Structures are given as C-alpha cells and as structure tokens.
Amino acid sequence: MLFNSLSFLVFLPIVLLLHYLVPSKIRWIVLLIASYFFYASWKLEYLVLIVGSTLVDYYAAKKIAHSSSAKTKKFLLVFSLVINLGILFFFKYANFFSVEISKIFGFSVDHSSFFANIILPVGISFYTFQSMSYTIDVYKKRIKPAHHLGYFALYVAYFPQLVAGPIERAGHLLKQFIKPKKVNRIDVYFAITRILVGFIKKVVIADRVAAVVEIIYADPSVQNSTALLLGTILFAIQIYCDFSGYSDIAIGVSRLFGINIMENFRSPYFSKSLGEFWSRWHISLSTWFKDYVYIPLGGNRVVKWKMYYNLLITFILSGFWHGAAWTFIIWGAIHGLGLIIEKRFSFIKLPRLINHLLTLTIVLIGWVFFRANSLNDSWIVIQSLFSLSGYGSIIADGKSLFFGLPFWKFASLGFLVLLTIIIDLLIIKRIRLYKVFSKKPMMAWFTYSLIILFILVFGVFDNNEFIYFQF
Amino acid sequence: MNLFTSSFKNKKISLFAEITVGLIIISVVLFGFQFGTDYLVKHSNHSQYGKVNSIFNGQVTEDIVCFGSSVSEVGFNSKIIESITNKSTYNSAIDGTRIKQLEPLIELLSNKPNKPQYILFGLSYFEFASTSKITAPDRYIAHFSQQEIIAMFQSIDKETARKLSYFPFSKISYYNHTYYKNGFIGLSNLIKKQNSTKPINKGYTPKDKAFYVPNFDEVKNTKSEVGIDEQVVKSFEELIVKIKNSRTEPVFIIYPVYLGAKTYFNNYSSYLQTIDSIATSNGILVLDYSSHPITENKDYFYNIGHLNRQGADSISTLIGFELKKHFDKQPN
Numbered sequence: 001m002l003f004n005s006l007s008f009l010v011f012l013p014i015v016l017l018l019h020y021l022v023p024s025k026i027r028w029i030v031l032l033i034a035s036y037f038f039y040a041s042w043k044l045e046y047l048v049l050i051v052g053s054t055l056v057d058y059y060a061a062k063k064i065a066h067s068s069s070a071k072t073k074k075f076l077l078v079f080s081l082v083i084n085l086g087i088l089f090f091f092k093y094a095n096f097f098s099v100e101i102s103k104i105f106g107f108s109v110d111h112s113s114f115f116a117n118i119i120l121p122v123g124i125s126f127y128t129f130q131s132m133s134y135t136i137d138v139y140k141k142r143i144k145p146a147h148h149l150g151y152f153a154l155y156v157a158y159f160p161q162l163v164a165g166p167i168e169r170a171g172h173l174l175k176q177f178i179k180p181k182k183v184n185r186i187d188v189y190f191a192i193t194r195i196l197v198g199f200i201k202k203v204v205i206a207d208r209v210a211a212v213v214e215i216i217y218a219d220p221s222v223q224n225s226t227a228l229l230l231g232t233i234l235f236a237i238q239i240y241c242d243f244s245g246y247s248d249i250a251i252g253v254s255r256l257f258g259i260n261i262m263e264n265f266r267s268p269y270f271s272k273s274l275g276e277f278w279s280r281w282h283i284s285l286s287t288w289f290k291d292y293v294y295i296p297l298g299g300n301r302v303v304k305w306k307m308y309y310n311l312l313i314t315f316i317l318s319g320f321w322h323g324a325a326w327t328f329i330i331w332g333a334i335h336g337l338g339l340i341i342e343k344r345f346s347f348i349k350l351p352r353l354i355n356h357l358l359t360l361t362i363v364l365i366g367w368v369f370f371r372a373n374s375l376n377d378s379w380i381v382i383q384s385l386f387s388l389s390g391y392g393s394i395i396a397d398g399k400s401l402f403f404g405l406p407f408w409k410f411a412s413l414g415f416l417v418l419l420t421i422i423i424d425l426l427i428i429k430r431i432r433l434y435k436v437f438s439k440k441p442m443m444a445w446f447t448y449s450l451i452i453l454f455i456l457v458f459g460v461f462d463n464n465e466f467i468y469f470q471f
Numbered sequence: 472m473n474l475f476t477s478s479f480k481n482k483k484i485s486l487f488a489e490i491t492v493g494l495i496i497i498s499v500v501l502f503g504f505q506f507g508t509d510y511l512v513k514h515s516n517h518s519q520y521g522k523v524n525s526i527f528n529g530q531v532t533e534d535i536v537c538f539g540s541s542v543s544e545v546g547f548n549s550k551i552i553e554s555i556t557n558k559s560t561y562n563s564a565i566d567g568t569r570i571k572q573l574e575p576l577i578e579l580l581s582n583k584p585n586k587p588q589y590i591l592f593g594l595s596y597f598e599f600a601s602t603s604k605i606t607a608p609d610r611y612i613a614h615f616s617q618q619e620i621i622a623m624f625q626s627i628d629k630e631t632a633r634k635l636s637y638f639p640f641s642k643i644s645y646y647n648h649t650y651y652k653n654g655f656i657g658l659s660n661l662i663k664k665q666n667s668t669k670p671i672n673k674g675y676t677p678k679d680k681a682f683y684v685p686n687f688d689e690v691k692n693t694k695s696e697v698g699i700d701e702q703v704v705k706s707f708e709e710l711i712v713k714i715k716n717s718r719t720e721p722v723f724i725i726y727p728v729y730l731g732a733k734t735y736f737n738n739y740s741s742y743l744q745t746i747d748s749i750a751t752s753n754g755i756l757v758l759d760y761s762s763h764p765i766t767e768n769k770d771y772f773y774n775i776g777h778l779n780r781q782g783a784d785s786i787s788t789l790i791g792f793e794l795k796k797h798f799d800k801q802p803n
Contacts, residue, residue: 006638185486408648445493449500456501456643 001041003249004203004461011038012253019257028154028177031257038159039123046121049087054156056083057131058149061138065145073139080135084128091120096324123163125321129288131156134170136292143171151177160254164246166264166284173261181258189438194252196451197423201245203459205416209238211460212413217371220380225391228384232364234413235371237420240269243282267424272355274338274362289318308343312336322370327378331369338362501640509642512613512650514657516668518676519565519610520649524668526563526576527614529583531669534558535794536580536587538573541566542726543593546778548787549673555791556798558588562674567606569598571627571703574710575619581717589794590714591722595776596732596742599707600698604628609650612642626706677780680773682729690775694735697742708749715753722797723750724790727760727782729772758793760786 001007015034019027040047060080064073095118101107134155137143146152155174161167181187216223216231223231247264254261268281278286290299297310312333319332350358365382372378426433437444513524525531535558537547543564553560563580565573570592580586605611605628614620615635624632634641660668684690714721723746732739743761750757763786765771771782778786 006634006641009638185489188486188490441489441493442496445496446500448493449497452497453501453504453643456640457646459644461644 001038003246003253004199007041016256024180027180027257028150031159031177032150032154032157035154035157035159035162039157039162042122043119049091049121049124050127050157051153053084053087053128053131054149054153056080057135057156058146058152061135061145064135064139077135077139081132084132088124088128091118091124093320093324094118126165126167127156127162129285129321130167130169133167133288133292137170143174146170146174148178158254158259160250160257160259161261164243164250165282166247166250166262167288168261168284173259176259181260183256183258186434186438187255187258189444190434191252191255192448193434193437194248194255196448196455198245198248198250198252199455199459200419200451201241201248201423203461204455205420206238206242206245207460207462208416208458209234209241209413213238213371217373217377217381220372220377220384223384225384225387228381229391232368232371232381232385234417236269236364236367237417239367239370240265241420267428269360269363270356270424270428271359272352273359274335274342277359277363278335278339285318285321289314289321293317308340311339311343315339326375327369327372330375330378331366334362334366334369338366498639501643505640505643508646508650508654509613511654511657511661514660514668515653516660516665516670517653517656518670519607520613520653520656521668521670522563522565522674523576523610523614525670526580527617528668530667531561531563531580531587532559532585533561533673534587535560535589535591537562537564537591537593537674537724538570538577539564539591539593539724540568540595540597542595542776542778543591543724544674544676545678546726546783546786547591547593547724547790548675548677548783550675551784551787552791552794553673555788556795558798560673561587561669562672562676564593564674565610569595569600569602569606570707570710571602572606572623574706575617575623577710578713579619581714581719586717586719589720589722591724591790593724593726594746595726596697596728596736596739599700599703599742599745601700601703602627605631608645609647612645615642675783677783678773678777679780681779682769682772682774684774691730691734694737697732697736697738699738699741699745704745704749708753711749711753711755721753721755722794723755723757725757725759725761726776726778727763727766727771727786729766729769729775731766732761735775756793756797758790760789763789 001011011034015030018034019030022030036047036050039050057080060076064076067073067076134143134146134152138145146155151174152170154177155168155170158168158173158177213231213235216227217235220228220231244265251261251263262284264283266280266283268277271277271280294310294314297313298306299310300307302310313336315332315336316329317332319328319330319335322328322331365385368381368385369375369378372381437447512520513527515521515524535549535552535556537543537549537560539547541564544562544566547562547564549560549562552558563573563576570577577590581590605624608624608628608631611620611623612635615624621632621636624635635645660666711721725743725746728735732742736742739761743759746757749755760766765782765785771778771785773779
C-alpha cells in the first residue's frame with residue numbers, strides 16, 4: 001500500500017477513526033494491527049519476517065538486560081545481529097554475492113537460479129536496522145528494554161515509517177507509544193500541511209521529473225553532455241523530492257496519531273560542505289551509521305589515517321545498504337573520499353559560493369552512479385559530463401526536441417525545480433505555515449483546498465513507487 | 472471580520488467540528504472545480520470531445536454516421552459521401568479508439584427516434600484485440616455520470632471505473648491539458664451562444680501530409696500478429712445484432728494499408744475471415760479496400776495505416792459510389 005494510492009486514502013481515515021474511538025490505553029493495539037495490515041498488503045508472507053525479527057530482538061534484548069554474564073550478553077547481541085543481518089543478506093545480497101563469486105571463480109551464472117529469484121521484501125533494510133539499533137542500545141545500556149512485547153512490535157512495524165524510514169530509535173519512539181501525546185490544533189495543522197507538502201514533492205515534482213530522467217538515463221550513450229547534465233540535475237531533484245516527500249508524509253501522518261517521528265531532511269542541497277550535506281540528507285540513516293558503525297570503529301578519536309579509513313568504510317557500507325550493486329558501492333565511496341579530502345584540506349578557506357558549488361558537484365557525480373542502470377552507463381555519463389566538446393544544443397538532432405516533450409512541458413520542469421527551491425527556502429527561513437494556519441482556520445482550509453486541487457491537476461497518479469522502497 | 476481571518480477558535484468550536492467544516496470547504500472547492508470544468512467541456516465542439524458531446528446532446532441526426540478509429544477519422548470525407556449518396560453524412564470516428572469503446576455512443580445513437588439509417592464501421596486491425604485499458608479516458612469523463620459510459624468503463628477497465636465511481640474528485644486527476652483546452656473552447660462557445668458541439672468538416676479530419684515513416688525498411692520487414700480475442704469478437708457481434716434490431720443498417724469498411732496489411736501481419740487473413748463471418752451471418756455489406764491498388768501507392772498515405780487527404784478523398788469517393796449502388800438496390 002503506497003502513500004500515493006487510493007487504498008491508503010481509505011486506510012488512513014479508518015485507522016484514525018478506530019484509533020480515536022478506542023480508549024487511549026489500547027490505541028497501540030489499533031496501530032499495531034493497522035501496521036501489520038499495511039505491511040501484509042504487499043505480501044502476507046512478509047509478515048513472518050517482521051514478526052520473526054521482532055521476537056528475536058525483543059527476547060534477546062530482555063535477556064541481555066537481565067543477564068549478569070558479559071559473555072551471555074555478547075552472545076545474545078551477536079545472535080540478534082546475525083539473525084537480522086542474515087535475513088537482510090539472504091533477501092538483499094545473496095544474489096549479488098552469488099554472481100560476484102561466480103565471476104571470480106569463473107562459474108557460469110544461471111540467472112534463473114534460486115538466488116536471482118529472491119524477491120526483496122519491501123522496507124526490510126529499514127526495519128532490520130531499526131530493530132538492530134534497539135538491541136545494541138540495550139546492550140550498551142543506553143536504554144532499558146521494552147517491558148511489553150506489543151509496544152516493541154509497534155516500534156518495529158509502525159506503519160508511517162515502516163517501509164522507508166525515518167529509521168527511528170527506541171529511546172525516542174517507544175516512550176511515545178506508552179504515553180501518547182494528546183493531539184492539539186497545532187498538531188493537526190502541522191500534520192495536514194506536512195502531508196500536502198509531501199504529496200506535492202512526490203506526485204507533482206518527483207514523478208513528473210522522473211519521466212524525463214527515465215528517457216535520458218535509459219540509454220546515456222545516445223545523449224549529449226547537455227542532456228546528461230540536465231538529466232543528472234533533474235535526478236537530484238527527483239530523488240530528493242521522492243524521498244523527502246515520503247518522509248514528510250510519514251511525519252505528518254504520524255503526528256495525526258500524536259507520535260513525533262524524527263526529521264530526515266533539512267534542505268540538503270543548500271549545504272556548503274559534504275559533512276554538512278550528510279547532516280541534512282537522510283539524517284536517520286547517517287546518524288545510524290555514525291552511531292553503530294563509525295564510532296564503534298573508532299570514529300574521530302584515532303590517528304588520522306585510521307579516521308579516514310573509518311570514514312571510507314562507513315560510507316561504502318552505507319552505499320551497499322542502498323543496494324546490492326557496484327554502482328551503490330561507488331556512490332558511497334565517492335562520498336567517503338569526498339569527506340576525507342574535505343577534512344584533509346579543511347585549512348583552505350574558499351568563498352561560500354565555491355564551497356556550495358563544489359559540494360553540489362560531488363553530490364551530482366555521486367547521483368550519476370546512484371541512478372545509472374549499470375556501471376558501464378555510469379562511466380558513459382561521467383565521461384560525457386567531463387568532455388567539454390560534448391556540450392551542445394539538446395535540440396540539435398531535430399527529432400528529439402526536448403526529448404519528445406512539448407516546449408510547455410519542458411518549461412514546466414523549470415517551474416518544478418523552482419518549486420522545490422521555494423519549499424526548501426520556506427524551511428530554511430523557518431516560515432512555519434502551519435502556525436499561521438492554526439490561527440486562521442478558514443484561510444487554512446481554503447489554502448488546503450487549492451493545494452489539493454494543485455496536486456490533483458498537476459500530479460502523476462500512476463501509483464509510482466517511492467525510490468527508497470527498493471532499498 | 473474578513474473570511475480569511477475569522478477564527479473558529481474564537482467561536483469555541485471543537486477541533487473535530489473545525490476539521491469537519493474544513494473538509495466541507497475542501498469538498499465544495501473541489502466539487503465546484505470539477506463540476507465547472509465538466510460543464511464547460513460538455514460545450515466544446517473541438518475534435519474528439521465535440522464528437523462525444525454532440526452524440527450526448529442529441530445533435531447527430533444524419534442518415535449515415537461513421538464510427539471507427541483514427542483510420543476512419545482521417546479517411547472518411549463525409550462531404551464527398553454526402554454529395555454522392557444524397558444522404559446526410561457525419562464522421563464520428565475517434566482516434567485511438569476501437570469499437571468496443573465506442574459502444575455506448577453507438578447504442579445511444581441507434582436508440583434515438585431520429586437515429587441514422589446506416590452506421591458505418593471503419594474497422595482497424597486492432598479492433599478485436601483484447602484490452603484492459605481505456606484509451607484517452609479524458610474524452611469521456613465529462614459524461615461519466617451517464618450509465619452507458621460507466622458501463623463501458625466497467626467492461627473495459629474495471630480499476631479506472633472503480634476509481635471514478637467511488638473516489639470523489641479522482642476524476643480531476645484524469646484531466647489533462649487537452650481537457651482544459653476543451654473547457655476554454657466550451658466557455659467561448661457559451662459566450663458566443665453557439666449551441667452545436669459538432670466539430671467542423673462534419674467530423675472529417677484531413678491530413679495534408681506526405682508519406683513519412685522512420686526506419687520504414689525495418690518496419691516493413693518485421694511481422695507481427697493481429698490480436699483476435701473471442702470475447703471482443705462476440706461483444707462486437709452482439710452490438711451489430713442490437714443495431715440491426717433497432718432498424719439501423721450496419722456496414723463494414725476495411726481501410727487500405729500501405730503495401731497491404733499482409734506485409735506487416737502474419738495472420739491478417741484470420742482477421743478478414745472474422746469480419747467476413749460476422750458479415751455473412753448477419754447479412755452485412757463489407758467494403759474491403761485491404762487489397763485495393765491504392766495500397767501500392769504511397770502518395771495516398773501519410774504513414775502505413777493512415778490515408779492523407781488525397782487518399783481519403785479517393786477512398787471516400789469509392790465508398791460513396793459503393794454505398795449509392797447498395798442504397799439504389801434497396802426498396803424504398
């Protein structure tokens with residue numbers, strides 16, 4: 001069930017109604033049933049995985065907390081990690097490794113083989129990481145174990161953020177399930193505003209831009225440098241609006257239940273360094289990797305070369321988390337190396353604009369690998385982007401005038417880019433529309449009507465999945 | 472107190488009531504937009520929209536009406552037929568559309584008191600292929616409240632029918648720029664007080680283009696299959712029987728294809744046999760130009776399957792004379 005599907009538009013009001021009809025003490029049950037129903041709507045069998053992961057981590061953490069033996073604690077932690085990472089490895093990486101090992105040893109790979117037919121359960125990378133962080137936090141004594149299996153099950157499966165994050169921490173979310181906040185007027189206006197902004201980002205901007213990106217990246221070898229540069233910039237817009245749009249909807253929907261979930265994006269393309277970019281892009285994942293990979297590796301408190309090594313490893317793993325392909329690994333490595341260079345030459349002070357452009361350039365180069373259909377396609381795009389002679393008019397060949405799009409449609413892409421910038425500027429300037437709306441309800445609801453109309457008129461309603469669902 | 476600064480809070484209305492009022496405001500705005508746009512589109516006389524509107528508005532009263540896809544839309548010159556047969560003629564073909572989708576329009580027309588004497592079916596090679604998607608739904612959605620249109624959507628594309636039937640305002644997501652353009656045309660017609668929604672040229676859309684097909688040699692040498700779905704054939708035959716029972720005579724036209732359809736399809740003869748079988752069992756006149764010498768001359772086409780103005784006028788003349796011969800044979 002996608003947020004941008006009609007079934008979700010039926011599901012959400014029903015869950016909200018049930019949630020507020022039952023006494024507050026048992027509201028978590030409504031949310032848990034709704035979350036399992038939401039997840040089972042993709043495939044009923046997937047429920048086994050999420051329930052299995054929940055049971056393993058709940059009981060492992062409980063035993064860890066109550067055991068006095070360090071060895072037992074460690075064993076239980078390793079057991080929990082092996083189960084979670086094992087599930088993730090089997091569903092996400094088994095085929096990749098079977099192909100790569102076959103290449104190394106020269107076996108012929110049968111693509112209809114067992115591994116190639118494994119279907120990746122939606123959201124598995126998100127909830128396994130969320131569940132693992134709980135066990136690690138209990139082991140590290142950062143939090144106490146959940147006293148109730150139901151609350152913990154809801155923490156793992158909470159539907160607004162189940163399939164594409166933000167990857168929450170037990171310390172933040174569990175207590176909210178136990179003592180939910182009473183929803184007030186500001187929450188309602190915050191939630192509706194946020195959900196609508198999310199829909200604009202997803203169905204109006206991301207899905208419209210995606211159509212052009214798809215044409216350009218389908219076969220980069222037939223496109224000139226101008227087209228590829230444009231395609232890469234548009235992909236940067238697409239992925240940002242797609243993913244942050246999902247997060248906006250998740251945050252808004254969650255607020256309607258009185259649950260605050262963490263922010264995942266803070267206008268990342270306005271960053272002046274890669275370090276800043278990663279504190280603004282997919283915040284829940286980057287902090288996860290910082291807390292559970294980078295710091296345990298030694299973090300900054302080691303000699304410089306080891307710190308650089310830690311950074312590179314963390315980012316390569318982060319790339320690999322996104323997908324079992326070399327393109328994602330290279331994407332992670334580009335960011336890791338970029339950060340190393342940034343730290344190594346931090347004594348060089350450049351004008352703000354140059355810093356901004358440099359950051360954007362590295363991010364865009366990274367997106368090429370992230371988006372390209374293969375490593376070969378990535379190289380074609382990179383070579384073309386850096387070949388000065390390849391730049392020319394996109395309409396040079398006459399036939400593919402604006403990639404087959406009429407001029408007005410092409411011009412509307414410019415408007416969509418502008419709209420993205422406007423939305424981000426509102427966030428940067430801390431203009432909180434929902435506060436204005438909560439004070440002027442008539443204006444608010446009339447504005448909401450116009451925004452919904454805008455979404456219906458300009459949106460794409462082909463049930464396009466969110467990009468991050470595939471991770 | 473101005474509308475936009477009034478506050479429910481001051482009036483001590485609960486949050487629940489505030490949300491309810493808010494939802495009513497949203498519904499009113501969306502309903503107003505949807506109703507207004509549909510209303511204007513229903514007054515458009517532009518191309519396909521005009522054709523659909525004119526049938527629903529009861530303005531198609533000609534003796535001969537042709538239905539079909541773009542092949543008939545660009546290949547059937549109503550004025551030529553009219554001048555030869557002395558019978559009023561109208562081209563109601565809609566591009567990209569097979570007969571299955573035009574069924575509600577045809578049925579509506581053949582059930583009216585001033586129904587046509589003859590309904591001509593310009594048949595395309597994809598006529599009997601199975602389908603689960605409505606082509607260009609925007610042309611019909613202004614009339615989605617009509618039972619015939621709802622039934623047609625349900626029979627072809629259940630999902631879209633369900634969306635449009637049960638989700639308020641989902642219709643707006645099907646509007647496209649052509650829909651809004653037709654809305655403006657409708658508005659202009661309303662201002663000019665023009666009541667007719669029939670498009671110009673009696674529905675004929677001539678194409679003044681020379682033959683151009685990119686990679687023609689490749690296309691010529693790639694053969695494919697003509698889709699024939701038994702259910703679609705059965706439903707087509709049922710429609711023909713209904714039309715005959717309503718005392719309107721159906722006529723089949725098989726349009727020429729450059730170099731002959733057999734060049735591009737392996738089983739084109741099965742398609743012709745299907746038509747022949749329906750025609751024989753129901754006593755229907757078939758005007759078959761699939762092997763006519765015109766298929767050898769690309770000057771008459773603008774692409775493989777579509778006639779240009781020169782080709783359309785030539786074929787329309789032939790159709791006109793064939794029809795006249797047929798009418799003359801019939802008792803008054």
